Amino acid sequence: MEKAESLQKLYTRMRLWEFPDQYVVEPTDGSAGSSLSISKADGALNLIDGVPHCSSVRVPKIRTIFGIIGMLKLVAGSYLVVIAERECVGSYLGHPIYRVSSLKIFPCDRSLNNSPAEHKKMENEFSVLLNAAERMAGLFFSYDTNLTLSAQRLHDLGDESKLLPLWRQVSSSTAIDPYDDDDVPQADPRYLWNNYMMEVLIDNKLDPFLVPVIQGNILIFLLIVCFHNFQAAIEKDIVDVTLIARRCTRRIGTRMWRRGADSDGYVANFVESEQIIQMNGFTASFVQVRGSIPLLWEQIVDLTYKPKFELVKLEEAPQVAERHFLDLRKRYGSVLAVDLVNKHGGEGRLSEKFAGAMQHIVGDDVRYVHFDFHQICGHIHFELLSLLYDQIEDFLKKNGCLLLNERGEKVVEQVGVVRTNCIDCLDRTNVTQSMIARRMMETQLRRLGIFDPEETISAHPNLDEHFKILWANHGDDISIQYSGTPALKGDFVRCGQRTVQGIIKDGWNALARYYLNNFCDGTKQDAIDLLQGHFIVSVSRDMKPPSQKGGLEAIASFPVAMSLVLTGFLFTVMSLRQDIFFDMESLSNLVSKKLIFTLLYTFRAVGSDVRHLFFSFLWAGLSLAIAAFVKANGRIFCNRPCLNKPRC
Secondary structure, eight states, X not given: OOHHHHXXXXXXXXXXXXXXXXXXXXXXXSOOOOEEEEETTTOOEEEESSOOOOOSSSOOEEEEESOEEEEEXXXXXXXXXXXXXXXXXXXXXXXXXXXXXXXXXXEEOGGGGGSOHHHHHHHHHHHHHTHHHHTOOOOEEESSSOTTSOHHHHHHSOHHHHTSOTTTXXXXXXXXXXXXXXXXXXXXXXXXXXXXXXXXXXXXXXXXXHSSSSSOOTTTTTTEEEXXXXXXXXXXXXXXXXXXXXXXXXXXXXXXXXXXXXXXXXXXXXXXXXXXXXXXTEEEEEEEEEOOOSSSEEOXXXXXXXXXXXXXXXXXXXXXXXXXXXXXXXXXXXXXXXXXXXXXXXXXXXXXXXXXXXXXXXXXXXXXXXXXXXXXXXXXXXXGGHHHHHHHHHHXXXXXXXXXXXXXXXXXXXXXXXXXXXXXXXXXXXXXXXXXXXXXXXXXXXXXXXXXXXXXXXXXXXXXXXXXXHHHHHXXXXXXXXXXXXXXXXXXXXXXXXXXXXXXXXXXXXXXXXXXXXXXXXXXXXXXXXXXXXXXXXXXXXXXXXXXXXXXXXXXXXXXXXXXXXXXXXXXXXXXXXXXXXXXXXXXXXXXXXXXXXXXXXXXXXXXXXXXXXXXXXXXXXXXXHHHHHHHTGGGGSOOOSSSXXXX
């Protein structure tokens, strides 16, 4: 690459012109670069000099954008995804960080007018899924630094690599070993949220449009699900703490539709959390990860509160787990796996299989620790996590964390990672990771000479309060991405103890998760798969529109079924009330000694009573039959993904 290209700055602010036949993206940040033309017919990209002349009859729409996410190709049209609004949330190692406040999608589908009706229908249904992208939360980017890499990996980049565009050496088809000195990537493709959508722009050599500002690529930074930082004063020292979570895109998805691992060993809800401390010129970083149990297993929603766990291809379990931990060892060094699931019930069977698979993997650089969180800590005694820390303290001391001195020189490096999991890798995991992060921060501050040997964060109320809020927000953001609700048990992380208000909030969030998992997440999963390129749309592909279903699933509707059940019970109650009315009136007549008239009335009412009783049983029977059918066939009444079918 020529030096001029490597030093080319990226556009931080642009103006998007919408003409009848094309979109034109014009840099407005003072750069003297060309404008980008995107055809509305087929999404063709071309660099042009300046903006075309505007007709006085049809004035083009104009809006300011802050970066191009990429292009997405569907059946017959393409779609341009841009950052419409941004918000600066702080800095990462001295570089500004922005949150994506709003995404906007612009269609380039004029060629669809000449397509067959079937293609038009499919295109419309796929494009509806893209609306989920505009509501996607937790996306972050930087203009001039790489958020996909930890501080340690950024430090290890050579000077030549740092001059490359941030997307360089990133390819969905290229395997990169980050521990090979001759093949150090500028970005980690696992954490690149729009890795798939940016390919078209990279192929057209449109480096300056990929990210706002100096050397960045908005696409590289977009899979950061949370970014929080704070400053706290410890006597005369200012501690700047930053916490970043990077969500892996390999098996990204929603809580119930992405469980366990795939055949390559990539797991659901895999998140790398990095806690960075900056003080007096020193920088300390500690990384830990979470991820679903690395086996082939599912938990398909079926209207029950807790669907059963289903293991798939048990014979492949050892190989899948081995692939997962081999990848972790390549990227992080030694690995300590902390398993927090229950010993009994469905979780227990899953944990037993996990422990069995780990027997063939455990060695000098891999350890496995099981800690039954619910049995030991219950629902309120989370302070007993100190028992877990006693078991892993030696690993943390041995594998350490990154420490850079005032001159930016590496004093100590992190050579191992703690991998924590429960079932969701949300609630129990976040409580545990916050405990580990607290202990590691205390160790780092002691090493810097700020803390005495026995001093703790709790001794500094300001630092303690901010630390709790930091990790509580961290857990909430990760949970919202995966489950749709904030994390449970967040009151302990936020306040240091369980509260009545927190328990009530957990109950509400649990019900919200049930609703989202059963009736919303299937469509959301389809949208995620489409955006990530996990489902490639092609006219030559033998497929059907997302809405096209077969068998009972085509007519199954939970709202309709529930309406029929409630209607049946309503008519049952009305029929019973008629019976009660006749009985009460007969009794009233007897009491008033009108015996003859009562007998005549009773003979007349018997027929009506039998008829009402018959209809009562009829309506009740129909309601119970419909309810039993829905319960027995719960899966077809749930909102299921249509693009990538579940394995079970």
